[in-house]
């Protein structure tokens with residue numbers, strides 16, 4: 001933990017904090033009566049009753065919800081047991097321990113056989129090219145998943161094994177993750193935008209025995225040779241003494257030559273000239289997905305798992321620089337994502353849901369795969385990007401599938417806002433009923449544009465605050481119940497008890513600003529950091545014993561609305577993706593020219609925050625555009641393109657406290673050319689600051 005002076009907030013993206021006071025008095029928007037009329041929760045009063053019950057009687061509240069799922073054996077003992085207080089012993093959370101079930105069975109077999117929805121479309125797949133589409137029903141998805149589960153079984157995958165998945169947004173990705181879940185194996189999905197180094201690090205951390213990947217894919221205009229990156233990662237694993245014995249490869253770009261077969265993405269041949277993607281083949285390790293699938297049987301009995309067995313690992317940036325493997329479990333996660341999906345998007349059977357997030361992030365895990373499928377929903381699975389082939393792609397796609405509920409990130413909204421209203425209004429969007437956002441604070445301008453232009457003033461916006469660690473939504477409006485204030489995530493979801501603490505850990509009442517924490521467990525909370533329970537306890541429970549600490553600051557206004565003010569620790573939120581400053585700094589200092597580096601968040605009109613790096617060079621090296629390009633490349637290779645800095649500044653030295661801690665708070669001000677530096681009594685050498693201000697204008701990119 002740093003000294004207090006290092007702990008300023010990371011930029012706040014879009015001036016969120018400065019405006020917070022004004023905004024809390026801004027008008028609020030009532031839920032439209034036509035939405036409330038048919039909503040599961042039709043009024044604020046009803047929300048309050050349900051919320052109160054969920055906190056006072058959590059066992060009964062979640063027990064009723066659990067009855068809707070299939071359990072092989074019921075819960076034999078206490079429904080919930082936990083310890084949130086490090087001073088009283090080990091932190092643990094157990095929901096329904098001893099009950100057995102299978103989440104894949106619940107999201108597929110139960111929907112097909114019990115709910116009789118086998119012929120309902122589970123996913124409309126929309127490829128990178130608008131002409132590339134396919135669809136898959138629940139029954140077809142179940143067949144594919146059973147086939148692939150048998151493939152994995154044949155490769156020796158058993159309950160408890162870890163399987164790494166590195167794939168673009170194609171139906172096989174969903175098949176792969178559900179097949180792991182069916183066998184009780186933990187999937188560890190690594191976003192396909194991550195570098196080979198990041199993939200290697202994640203494979204090693206959880207010793208994955210198998211990798212599932214894809215030949216190549218297009219992201220807009222850009223060709224990504226994923227197999228090449230996967231090969232590099234496996235080579236690095238081998239060098240580090242960990243040979244992964246099997247790599248299953250989906251032929252995706254090259255699939256035109258396959259004809260229709262056992263692959264779910266049976267889309268028409270790609271219209272774009274498809275270059276011959278050269279992929280290398282490692283005999284004895286690599287296997288084609290379609291060949292293995294042809295030999296696999298149709299039936300696959302699920303592995304019955306304890307509710308508290310791990311379901312998956314998903315890595316999130318840690319403030320020490322090493323990513324943390326967040327572990328979610330079968331039972332609690334299932335209840336929580338199913339329930340948040342149902343209420344937050346006010347799901348009804350005829351809905352077409354579209355979450356634009358990549359499955360490589362938690363939003364995709366919870367609201368592309370598990371949440372919608374657990375409700376028998378029809379969703380859009382989108383491989384492309386919002387700006388390809390043009391900036392109206394999202395809205396033409398909304399019309400194409402008659403999307404009713406649409407969920408995206410503020411960064412996408414800000415990006416599209418720049419092109420004006422016409423690309424949106426050119427399309428009807430008449431099907432839209434509810435809009436959602438996630439990932440970072442949404443600035444009121446973007447909220448108002450989303451509401452006025454995209455939603456034509458008739459769609460409520462659910463601004464959902466949550467984290468990889470929380471599994472599902474924590475603070476959010478409900479579309480038929482909650483009056484919205486632009487920029488506020490409003491109120492807690494069922495089972496969620498937030499509090500605002502001051503630096504001494506005292507709970508603040510009424511209007512207040514401080515640390516956002518949660519007082520009691522909800523079913524979707526993570527259970528541990530893979531292989532490092534101590535890190536779990538230290539990161540989330542040490543600072544304020546008795547509470548789960550989010551790492552976010554927040555303000556509660558006079559009406560009880562929560563406003564997230566940004567990360568309190570050294571994390572950055574770039575386009576809704578969390579990065580740790582330490583991670584980027586360590587990538588920079590690995591370059592031979594760099595002696596020291598400090599990275600801060602800087603407001604960016606589209607990304608929310610971007611990276612502003614200060615680098616101190618080793619003697620004998622000079623600062624040049626060639627060097628900054630090399631450094632950017634280094635970061636892209638070590639972490640991935642999302643971490644590419646927007647600014648790299650030469651810093652002959654860095655402002656430090658007397659105890660030697662870098663003062664990031666001051667660096668953030670320098671980056672913004674803000675001379676109002678506040679208390680500078682702890683700075684060791686004030687002349688450094690003058691020097692950095694003068695270098696600033698000369699050296700930004």
Ligand code: WTA
Nearest residue numbers: 438439440441463464465466467468552564
């Ligand atoms: C931020 C993404 C404000 C927050 C689901 C959190 C938000 C971090 C919001 C988690 C929101 C997410 N308003 N801030 N609606 N949603 N955040 O783990 O800082 O990728 O701690 O999970 O994103 O990011 P993560």
